[in-house]
Amino acid sequence: MKKYRTLFISDIHLGTKWCHSQQLLNLLNSLSYDNIILVGDIIECTKLKDIDKWPDSQIELLNKLFFDIRYKITYILGNHDNLIKEYMTSNVDNIEISLYKIYNTVDKTSYLVEHGHRFNSLSMFTECLISPWIIFYDIIRHMFNLIDIYFKFETTSSMYVFRYFIKTIMMLMTNYLQKLIDLIKSLNCRGIIFGHLHKPGIQYKKDIAFLNCGDWLEHKTLIAEDYEGGFHLITG
Numbered sequence: 001m002k003k004y005r006t007l008f009i010s011d012i013h014l015g016t017k018w019c020h021s022q023q024l025l026n027l028l029n030s031l032s033y034d035n036i037i038l039v040g041d042i043i044e045c046t047k048l049k050d051i052d053k054w055p056d057s058q059i060e061l062l063n064k065l066f067f068d069i070r071y072k073i074t075y076i077l078g079n080h081d082n083l084i085k086e087y088m089t090s091n092v093d094n095i096e097i098s099l100y101k102i103y104n105t106v107d108k109t110s111y112l113v114e115h116g117h118r119f120n121s122l123s124m125f126t127e128c129l130i131s132p133w134i135i136f137y138d139i140i141r142h143m144f145n146l147i148d149i150y151f152k153f154e155t156t157s158s159m160y161v162f163r164y165f166i167k168t169i170m171m172l173m174t175n176y177l178q179k180l181i182d183l184i185k186s187l188n189c190r191g192i193i194f195g196h197l198h199k200p201g202i203q204y205k206k207d208i209a210f211l212n213c214g215d216w217l218e219h220k221t222l223i224a225e226d227y228e229g230g231f232h233l234i235t236g
Helices: 022-032 045-053 056-067 082-086 121-130 130-151 157-172 176-187
Strands: 003-009 033-039 072-076 095-098 098-105 110-112 191-194 201-205 206-212 219-228 231-233
Touching: 022 056, 033 110, 033 191, 072 098, 095 098, 098 121, 157 206, 176 191, 176 206, 201 231
Parallel strands: 003 033, 033 072, 072 095, 110 191, 191 206
Antiparallel strands: 003 219, 098 110, 201 206, 219 231
16 A cells, blocks of 8 residues: 555535545545645534534544544644634644645655635635625535536536636636745745645646645545655545
8 A cells, every 4th residue: 555645635624514524534544644734624613513413424534633643633724614723722632723834745845735715805705704604605505506406417516617717706806826826936835735726636837836635525635745755636
């Protein structure tokens, strides 16, 4: 079995009915790794009050990610789980909590790790209105789920297309990509490992590496670094 140095996982959205927790559990149990970096939007913080109603697989995944002392866990906060910092004001046991991290690969190359929402004005707005936004999001999600069922969409959900369209518009309006590039260069990093966009992939733009972990709503992907310093996009 190939052993990975670090797994990077984002956008699990624990607490929502759209989370594919069992698939992620199966994947984690099939891999060998030493560290996990959670790249934001891991827990839907407004759903914590209903944790007693979460499916067993989500509770099992929560325990595996946060209470398995065999692994060092770094928790990068996103826009859906930013309120977690109110409950976790300091590092807890083997968990490091931060807004971002400079990650050094096997060959000492530096990468910025952050969720990727800080330069998106829509995210800044919804952080102030997180509870009503999540309720609205759930309604929209139900609506697009019905569209998928009616038109029998099986590969790409209409919700993903809608969300990606909105985020692309916001990126263009806020000069999102250039702001990220400027930040990465200012920190002397080779690239960024992030989430937020729900678009998995490893790309290079203007000599900057963009490694997006994807999500566990539609794509069920994560990024892994091996002990040769290579990055891999792995699907569950």
